[in-house]
Each structure stands twice: as C-alpha cells, then as structure tokens.
Amino acid sequence: MIKTLLFNHQEKRQLVIAFIGSLLGVSFLITSIHYLSKINDYGKESEILGKNTLIIQKKVTSASSFNLTKTDFSPNEISKMKLEPFISDVKPVVSNNFRVWFETNDPYVPTFKSDVFIQAVSKEFLDVKSNNWHWKEGEKFVPMIMPRDFLVMLNTFMNASGIPQVSDELAMKLKFRLRISDGLKEEWVDTRIIGFTNEISSILVPENFMDYATRKYANGNPGKITQIMVAGKEGQFGKLEKYMNDHGLESKNAQVIVSRLKSIVGTLFGVILVISIVTVVASGLVLIQYMQLLLSHNKYEVRTLLRIGMHPDKISRTFFFYFIRVFGAVLVIGFTVFGLLKYFVDEMFQTGGIYLSKSISIYAFAAILLTFIIFALSSFRTAKKEVFSLFNK
Amino acid sequence: MKIEFCKVIPKPLAEILHNEQSLWGSNVIFESGKKILLNAASGKGKTTFVHTLMGLRSDFSGEIIIDGKNSKSLNTDDWVRLRQSKIASVYQDLQLFPHLTVEENFKIKAELTGSFNSNSALDNLDYLGLADKWNQRCGLLSMGQQQRVAIIRSLMQPFEVLVMDEPFSHLDQTNTELCIKLINDRCDELKAGFILTTLDARKDLVFDYEVKL
Numbered sequence: 001m002i003k004t005l006l007f008n009h010q011e012k013r014q015l016v017i018a019f020i021g022s023l024l025g026v027s028f029l030i031t032s033i034h035y036l037s038k039i040n041d042y043g044k045e046s047e048i049l050g051k052n053t054l055i056i057q058k059k060v061t062s063a064s065s066f067n068l069t070k071t072d073f074s075p076n077e078i079s080k081m082k083l084e085p086f087i088s089d090v091k092p093v094v095s096n097n098f099r100v101w102f103e104t105n106d107p108y109v110p111t112f113k114s115d116v117f118i119q120a121v122s123k124e125f126l127d128v129k130s131n132n133w134h135w136k137e138g139e140k141f142v143p144m145i146m147p148r149d150f151l152v153m154l155n156t157f158m159n160a161s162g163i164p165q166v167s168d169e170l171a172m173k174l175k176f177r178l179r180i181s182d183g184l185k186e187e188w189v190d191t192r193i194i195g196f197t198n199e200i201s202s203i204l205v206p207e208n209f210m211d212y213a214t215r216k217y218a219n220g221n222p223g224k225i226t227q228i229m230v231a232g233k234e235g236q237f238g239k240l241e242k243y244m245n246d247h248g249l250e251s252k253n254a255q256v257i258v259s260r261l262k263s264i265v266g267t268l269f270g271v272i273l274v275i276s277i278v279t280v281v282a283s284g285l286v287l288i289q290y291m292q293l294l295l296s297h298n299k300y301e302v303r304t305l306l307r308i309g310m311h312p313d314k315i316s317r318t319f320f321f322y323f324i325r326v327f328g329a330v331l332v333i334g335f336t337v338f339g340l341l342k343y344f345v346d347e348m349f350q351t352g353g354i355y356l357s358k359s360i361s362i363y364a365f366a367a368i369l370l371t372f373i374i375f376a377l378s379s380f381r382t383a384k385k386e387v388f389s390l391f392n393k
Numbered sequence: 394m395k396i397e398f399c400k401v402i403p404k405p406l407a408e409i410l411h412n413e414q415s416l417w418g419s420n421v422i423f424e425s426g427k428k429i430l431l432n433a434a435s436g437k438g439k440t441t442f443v444h445t446l447m448g449l450r451s452d453f454s455g456e457i458i459i460d461g462k463n464s465k466s467l468n469t470d471d472w473v474r475l476r477q478s479k480i481a482s483v484y485q486d487l488q489l490f491p492h493l494t495v496e497e498n499f500k501i502k503a504e505l506t507g508s509f510n511s512n513s514a515l516d517n518l519d520y521l522g523l524a525d526k527w528n529q530r531c532g533l534l535s536m537g538q539q540q541r542v543a544i545i546r547s548l549m550q551p552f553e554v555l556v557m558d559e560p561f562s563h564l565d566q567t568n569t570e571l572c573i574k575l576i577n578d579r580c581d582e583l584k585a586g587f588i589l590t591t592l593d594a595r596k597d598l599v600f601d602y603e604v605k606l
Contacts, residue, residue, distance in 0.1 A: 004497070308501075309473060311469070
C-alpha cells in the first residue's frame with residue numbers, strides 16, 4: 001500500500017532518462033574495463049619480460065662497424081635514462097664474457113652441440129612463474145629460458161637425424177649441459193629448460209650463475225653492456241619510442257609492435273573507461289537526484305505517514321529498495337548489453353588477428369559490484385537523510 | 394497515561410499576554426482516561442498545542458512530560474511507539490492521502506498496528522453515512538466527509554489518549570452527534586480519554602473538565 005502511495009503518481013520521464021543514461025554508462029564501463037584487462041593480458045603467456053619492458057640496443061651503423069661510434073652503454077647513459085619521467089627503471093643485460101657450449105645430455109636424443117651466447121637479466125624485469133628460476137653454487141641444475149627459435153633449430157636437427165621432433169613440454173624434460181671455459185680451464189654444468197620466449201634471442205640464465213661464471217672464467221673482465229632493459233611507465237610507450245628514435249636506439253620489432261598495439265588500444269579503452277565512469281557517476285547522480293525529487297514530491301505523504309505513526313526507517317527503506325531495484329535492473333541489462341558488445345568486438349579483434357581469451361574479466365564483475373555498492377550506499381544515505389529531515393515536522 | 398505541561402510557552406505565542414487560567418505558562422496535568430475540552434478563540438494556539446503535544450514542534454520553553462519523560466528527550470522509536478499505540482490524533486488538516494481510496498487510507502493506518510478489520514471499518518463508515526464511499530478517493534470527498542473518515546481512521550488504532558483538533562468544524566449537528574457517540578464508545582472500550590480542541594463551548598459533548606488557552 002505504501003508503494004502505491006509513494007510511487008504510483010510519479011512523473012517517470014526523468015526516471016527513464018536517468019535509467020537510459022545509467023544503462024549506457026554501465027554497459028560501456030563493463031566493456032571498457034573488460035577489454036582493458038584483456039588487452040593488458042594479451043600475449044602474456046609467451047612473455048617473460050615484465051609489463052611495458054623492452055630490451056634495447058644501439059642501432060648498428062656503418063660508423064659503428066668501423067668502431068667510430070660506440071654500441072655499448074656507459075654508466076652515465078644508463079643513469080640519464082633513469083631520470084626520464086616516462087621510464088620507471090633501467091638495468092643492464094649481462095652477457096657472457098667467457099666461452100659457452102651447449103649440448104644435449106640425454107640417452108633418448110642424439111648428441112647435439114653448439115656454441116651459444118647466454119645472458120642474465122635482473123629478476124625484477126622477468127615475469128617467470130616457475131619456482132625453479134634460481135641458482136646457487138652447489139645446486140645440481142642451472143635453469144634456462146630458451147629462445148623459441150632455438151627449439152625450432154633443435155627440431156630441424158632432430159628431423160634431419162630421423163628422430164621425432166620434441167614439443168615444449170618434452171624439451172623441458174630433456175637433460176642438457178653447458179660447458180663454460182676461459183680457454184685454459186673448463187667446467188660442465190647440467191641444465192634444464194624451464195620455459196621459452198619469443199622476446200629474447202639468447203639463452204637466459206639466473207644472475208647468480210652468470211656472476212659465478214664471470215668471476216671464475218672471465219678473467220676479471222666484466223664485459224661491455226650492449227643491451228639494456230627498460231621498463232616504461234603505463235600508457236607512455238609513445239614517449240619511450242620517440243626517445244629511442246631520437247637517441248639511435250632500437251628494440252626487437254615484434255616487441256615494439258605488440259607494445260605499440262597494446263598502448264594504442266589500451267589508451268583507447270582508457271578514454272572510453274573515463275567517459276564511462278563520468279557517465280555512470282552523472283547518471284547515478286541523476287537517479288539520486290530523482291529520489292530527492294520524488295521525496296520532495298511526496299513530502300506531504302511522507303510527513304503524514306510519520307505523523308500517523310510510521311517509522312522513518314520503514315519509509316526510507318521503501319525508497320531505498322525501490323531505487324536498488326531500478327539500479328539492479330540497470331546492471332542486469334547493462335551486463336546483457338556488454339555480452340552482445342563483447343560478441344561483436346571479439347569478432348572484430350579476431351578478424352584483425354588478435355585472439356583474446358573468451359572468459360569475462362574478473363575486473364568487469366568487480367566493476368559491477370563496486371558500482372552497485374557505491375550506488376547502494378549513496379541512495380541509502382540520501383533516503384535516510386531526506387526522510388528523517390521530515391520527522392517531527 | 395499522564396501528560397504534564399510545565400510552564401510551556403511556544404515561541405510564536407511568547408509575546409502574547411496569557412491570562413492566569415491559560416495552559417500557556419502554567420502547570421497543567423492531563424489525567425489518564427479523562428475527557429478534556431480545550432476551548433479557545435482563534436489564534437490562542439489550539440493547533441500549536443496539538444503539534445507541540447504530538448512532537449511536531451519543539452520551539453517552546455518549559456517542559457512537556459509524557460509518562461515521566463521530557464518530550465525533548467524522546468527519541469525516534471519513542472515517538473513512533475507513542476503515535477502507534479498511545480496517542481491517536483485527528484489533525485485540523487485531517488492528514489488523509491487524497492490519491493488513495495477510503496479503504497486504502499484505512500489499510501495504511503492498519504499496517505502500522507496490524508489492527509485492520511474491514512468489517513468494523515465498514516460498519517463505522519456506514520454508521521456515519523459514508524458506506525458508499527469505501528472505494529472513493531479521499532481527495533474527491535467533501536471536507537465533512539473527510540473529517541468523518543479521519544475520525545474513523547484515528548479510532549482504528551489502540552490508544553490511551555485521542556487528541557483532536559477541531560474535528561467537527563465541517564459537520565452538521567446530526568453528524569457531530571454521531572461522531573461524538575462513536576468516539577465515546579471507542580474511548581470507553583479502551584478505557585481511554587480524549588483532548589478535544591474547539592472554538593466554542595460544546596453543549597453536545599460530555600467531558601470531565603475544561604482547559605483554557
């Protein structure tokens with residue numbers, strides 16, 4: 001009966017406008033948060049470098065080939081880069097300054113040997129999930145992360161030897177070893193592959209192992225730093241790219257393309273996200289304002305209910321639950337709209353060759369929950385405040 | 394239920410000189426179960442009295458003590474309990490819901506106490522000559538009809554005191570007498586009293602004592 005009294009004689013045009021505004025805002029909010037999260041995760045499975053991280057080196061020119069310009073980085077250059085506002089960290093990539101051979105050491109595969117080049121990078125820059133990424137003197141195995149191209153080369157060799165090719169999983173179960181030497185003395189160490197990467201062209205080993213081997217076999221020569229790892233700040237890849245161009249630096253092309261793509265799409269969805277948040281906040285405010293208008297319109301009814309003995313909590317709860325149902329409907333329909341949008345946007349990405357995972361981002365659900373909580377708190381507070389302001393009046 | 398007015402003077406009436414018999418500025422006790430007439434000319438504060446007693450205004454000096462408690466110290470729950478089960482009221486402006494039917498107006502009141510009895514409400518309406526108005530919107534009734542609906546609504550709840558602010562101002566003598574009978578019967582049934590404000594001395598009303606404003 002109280003609902004009939006309070007809600008049956010309202011002018012619903014403003015409610016409809018606020019409903020549509022909220023619906024649009026919520027739909028785009030969920031969509032933009034979902035795709036921001038998915039774009040952020042794109043390609044992560046094959047990445048071992050941390051977020052927004054590039055390995056860069058100086059461009060090799062004719063002048064550098066004749067030793068007229070340097071291709072290594074001085075400590076001063078690294079310090080200067082760290083000061084740039086769009087760079088969050090810079091660390092050198094340490095390369096071996098001693099001889100290294102890699103060979104199979106498993107009874108199930110024929111012997112394969114090759115001179116190799118190993119590198120170590122600071123652990124903070126790596127996004128390696130394996131617990132095996134550590135080494136200290138005395139440990140049995142040195143973990144390695146192999147360039148995927150190396151596996152392709154290994155399989156070519158296997159094929160030529162008339163034995164089956166190996167998958168990633170199988171390769172990680174095979175035994176290998178490294179021989180390290182300074183030309184006078186040498187040492188064999190067993191190794192295991194713990195992962196593959198498309199981003200780095202050399203074999204990666206833990207820093208501890210590189211330190212150990214350098215100390216023992218590099219004859220006190222720390223070697224030149226020809227590559228560095230740079231972590232750019234979120235959404236500022238364009239500035240980093242410009243800096244690289246201005247300073248004659250380059251990175252692996254695919255890495256740059258993916259970073260640029262993620263940066264552009266991320267910025268686009270970021271803009272949509274901001275617009276969505278503004279829309280949701282504005283339409284939420286319109287809904288709250290409509291509640292105030294409805295309360296004001298029903299001032300006589302509310303005051304009379306209070307005078308004849310109704311508890312103000314019961315009246316404020318009636319308004320609160322009415323608007324919760326309205327906003328709940330907004331969220332349910334908004335989620336459905338997102339589902340439809342997702343179908344078409346996923347199709348568009350696939351047509352463009354970008355395969356995003358089909359699952360709905362947890363952040364989209366979190367956004368719905370957070371939006372609902374904020375609206376519920378605001379409407380509860382408004383209803384209570386307005387109704388109690390009429391009590392004993 | 395005991396209500397005491399201890400030297401109460403509402404701010405809007407503070408400038409007016411009240412005589413010695415006036416409730417305003419004196420100590421007056423409204424005794425439990427008594428039928429009390431509050432007779433005063435216009436502008437003496439009859440509606441102010443009702444609003445002050447019902448807690449709708451607090452702009453007064455002095456104290457109103459309700460069952461031993463200062464009215465200004467009562468919280469929301471206390472006032473809700475008083476209005477639901479201790480003090481029933483008929484306001485001068487009736488406080489009906491014009492968009493709702495007579496039945497719906499009764500039902501809303503009944504939701505508060507769970508005491509709605511459709512037959513009894515219809516009997517009372519019939520007794521006051523309004524049986525055919527059961528499904529009529531209150532806003533379409535005349536003032537006299539609305540007054541009778543408001544009186545019936547106030548009698549639907551349990552109470553110890555019924556406070557009425559000029560409840561018969563739009564009624565003819567016959568309907569007034571019918572209303573008085575209905576009110577007296579209900580008060581007797583509940584062993585309750587009433588406080589009735591009026592512009593003139595009512596010869597048709599039996600009361601225990603009179604308070605001046």
